[in-house]
Amino acid sequence: MTIAQTAKSENYIFAVSSNGLRKNYQSRTVLEEVDIRVPFQSFYVLMGENGSGKTTILKMLMNLERADNGSVEIFGCDSKFNAAQARAQIGYVPHLAEHEYQWMTCRQFLKFVSPYYPSWDTDYCGQLANAFSLQMDTSLTRFSTGEHRRLQLITALVHRPPLLLLDEPFEGLDPLIRRKVLRLLTQHLADTPTTVLITSNQIHELESLADYIGILGSGKLVAQMSREKLHLLVRNYSIETPQDWSLPEQFSGLVMKYSSLGREQQFTLLGEESDVINRLSQSGASVKDVQPLSFEDASFALLEGAKQI
Amino acid sequence: MNRTQLHQTPSWKTVWTQQLQATSLTMRSPVTIALFATVVGTLLIVTTAWRVGEPIQFHPERTMFPSLIGLLLPLHFWRGGKQFGANLLWTLPINRIAHALAKVLAGWIWLTVILCLYFVWLALLTFVTGGEFIAQEIIYLPFDFPGIQQDSPSAVVEQIAFTAPTIFWVTPFTASSTVYLAATAMLLGFKNPLRWSAGLILIIVFLNLVSGAAQIDWLQTLFANIFAGPIGLDTLLTAGTEAVQYSTHLPNGDQVIAWRKLPDPAKWLQATGIWIVIASAGFTLALSRHRES
Numbered sequence: 001m002t003i004a005q006t007a008k009s010e011n012y013i014f015a016v017s018s019n020g021l022r023k024n025y026q027s028r029t030v031l032e033e034v035d036i037r038v039p040f041q042s043f044y045v046l047m048g049e050n051g052s053g054k055t056t057i058l059k060m061l062m063n064l065e066r067a068d069n070g071s072v073e074i075f076g077c078d079s080k081f082n083a084a085q086a087r088a089q090i091g092y093v094p095h096l097a098e099h100e101y102q103w104m105t106c107r108q109f110l111k112f113v114s115p116y117y118p119s120w121d122t123d124y125c126g127q128l129a130n131a132f133s134l135q136m137d138t139s140l141t142r143f144s145t146g147e148h149r150r151l152q153l154i155t156a157l158v159h160r161p162p163l164l165l166l167d168e169p170f171e172g173l174d175p176l177i178r179r180k181v182l183r184l185l186t187q188h189l190a191d192t193p194t195t196v197l198i199t200s201n202q203i204h205e206l207e208s209l210a211d212y213i214g215i216l217g218s219g220k221l222v223a224q225m226s227r228e229k230l231h232l233l234v235r236n237y238s239i240e241t242p243q244d245w246s247l248p249e250q251f252s253g254l255v256m257k258y259s260s261l262g263r264e265q266q267f268t269l270l271g272e273e274s275d276v277i278n279r280l281s282q283s284g285a286s287v288k289d290v291q292p293l294s295f296e297d298a299s300f301a302l303l304e305g306a307k308q309i
Numbered sequence: 310m311n312r313t314q315l316h317q318t319p320s321w322k323t324v325w326t327q328q329l330q331a332t333s334l335t336m337r338s339p340v341t342i343a344l345f346a347t348v349v350g351t352l353l354i355v356t357t358a359w360r361v362g363e364p365i366q367f368h369p370e371r372t373m374f375p376s377l378i379g380l381l382l383p384l385h386f387w388r389g390g391k392q393f394g395a396n397l398l399w400t401l402p403i404n405r406i407a408h409a410l411a412k413v414l415a416g417w418i419w420l421t422v423i424l425c426l427y428f429v430w431l432a433l434l435t436f437v438t439g440g441e442f443i444a445q446e447i448i449y450l451p452f453d454f455p456g457i458q459q460d461s462p463s464a465v466v467e468q469i470a471f472t473a474p475t476i477f478w479v480t481p482f483t484a485s486s487t488v489y490l491a492a493t494a495m496l497l498g499f500k501n502p503l504r505w506s507a508g509l510i511l512i513i514v515f516l517n518l519v520s521g522a523a524q525i526d527w528l529q530t531l532f533a534n535i536f537a538g539p540i541g542l543d544t545l546l547t548a549g550t551e552a553v554q555y556s557t558h559l560p561n562g563d564q565v566i567a568w569r570k571l572p573d574p575a576k577w578l579q580a581t582g583i584w585i586v587i588a589s590a591g592f593t594l595a596l597s598r599h600r601e602s
Contacts, residue, residue, distance in 0.1 A: 059394075059395065062395070062400055063601055064394065064395055064399055064400065075315065080601065080602045081601075081602050083404070083405075083601040083602070084318050084402050084403050084404050084601075085318055085402070087400065087401065087402040087403075088315075088316045088317060088318045088402035089315055089316055090402075092395075092400050094394075094395035094400070095395070096394070096395065097395050097396070097397060098389065098390060098391045098394070098396065099389070099390045099391075099396050099397035099398065100386065100387050100388055100389045100390030100396075100397075100398070101331065101390075101397060102389050103335060103389070104331075104334070108334065112327060112330070112331055113397075113401070115319060115323045115326070115327055116319045116323070116324070116327065116401045116402060116403065117316065117319070117402070118316065118317050118319060119314075119316050119317075159316065161316060162314070162315060162316070
């Protein structure tokens with residue numbers, strides 16, 4: 001079944017979903033049983049330390065990397081067996097791109113790429129090239145990293161794909177351009193119904209856009225939730241504890257952050273607030289204060305928690 | 310849920326046109342340089358031929374120039390790209406193997422155009438300098454000719470008119486296409502093609518030296534056959550006209566190029582077939598590394 005046929009049935013609720021993705025590089029396990037779910041028309045931020053497998057996941061979605069096990073679906077269609085159709089739905093900004101068309105000028109490059117996407121919007125291309133101040137008649141070999149990144153963004157956005165895969169899109173951009181990119185991306189999402197899967201640890205810049213977050217730690221997707229759920233589940237607990245108190249075993253893997261000052265201890269814990277308070281009280285600690293965290297703080301707390309796994 | 314307009318893949322005609330245009334565009338600089346070199350080279354060759362009185366003969370098969378072009382073109386077309394990773398070519402919405410084939414075919418068309426121009430240029434040189442298109446006088450000194458040693462042909466010297474079979478004119482096309490396929494296979498099949506090529510050359514040189522020093526006959530024979538045997542590389546690249554020629558002194562002291570035997574069209578056909586099959590197999594293997602599923 002092709003993507004178009006699948007789309008007609010409109011049975012899919014996830015733009016991207018993977019099942020049990022596994023990838024080993026020789027003896028090193030890069031991804032282990034990753035089940036990523038990117039809801040339709042959501043903005044999903046995938047976070048993780050360097051080398052945690054973020055880029056590998058995006059490459060697998062593009063079918064650039066083969067999974068040792070598991071499958072990937074783009075709009076309900078296997079990206080391995082209908083790879084070309086799947087890629088037609090995707091605007092991809094790779095982390096590193098080295099290709100044999102660097103000898104082209106920016107104009108030649110865009111002219112070369114445009115026919116590959118029947119929905120290429122030439123006017124929009126001109127607008128973005130102007131907005132990003134790209135030198136159209138300069139050879140790509142003379143482009144800086146930031147200029148290359150801007151060109152990649154243009155190529156990804158201009159055909160208005162239903163899915164954007166952005167791998168560290170702000171890397172190599174100076175702060176001014178970064179803000180401009182963010183503004184244009186926001187505008188693009190307002191104009192074009194798009195699902196976005198972005199890998200970035202610059203969560204403060206994406207705070208206003210993000211709907212979902214996924215945290216990769218040591219090749220595993222340790223957390224995946226909506227913004228609302230994150231707000232509800234990750235909270236800061238200030239507790240007073242008796243002497244020789246230690247956190248009960250049942251919190252193992254749920255502690256995102258910990259600090260102490262005398263007998264008062266602060267934990268960032270993952271779980272339903274009422275449940276966490278109950279369990280802490282049963283262990284002899286008394287909960288003094290519970291504070292919700294900002295999206296950024298909660299995300300980083302999850303990220304720190306992932307490191308401990 | 311809003312309905313998202315799902316996008317179509319490009320037509321094959323579009324992909325083909327884009328690849329043909331891109332390869333044509335990338336040929337601009339080399340063609341400019343080649344044109345300049347051709348003008349200078351033509352002037353030098355023609356004036357030298359007139360001054361010395363030795364016209365240019367029309368033997369397109371007796372040079373490795375086409376094979377060199379067959380080697381250099383893939384390097385030019387694929388330069389700067391990493392074929393294993395997020396290379397632009399593999400991220401575009403088209404089946405990767407078909408896309409690679411389109412690019413390789415577009416490059417091969419350029420190779421053919423260059424060879425046709427080379428033919429015309431060689432024919433013009435032959436015509437202007439008064440050379441022969443068909444027959445040529447050669448000194449024929451076979452190894453086993455009675456009474457003649459390879460290094461001292463003191464007895465009979467047979468000068469014959471040798472007419473190269475016109476099928477040999479196909480050699481530049483078949484040779485360069487085979488080299489083009491093999492070089493493309495290396496570039497597409499390996500993450501570090503230059504390292505692999507250098508390694509392969511080093512191994513061959515090393516084994517050749519070892520086989521010579523240690524008198525390993527079977528290995529020496531194997532190398533001799535691969536490079537200069539009846540169905541070896543020389544037969545593929547020059548229709549076997551290179552390996553049969555050697556430099557020697559005539560009784561009057563003149564140093565001449567003699568032929569120890571005449572090239573065999575049947576062997577050339579065999580060699581060409583075998584090497585094309587080998588190169589195609591390598592190319593298919595290399596392509597299979599980029600398959601989608």
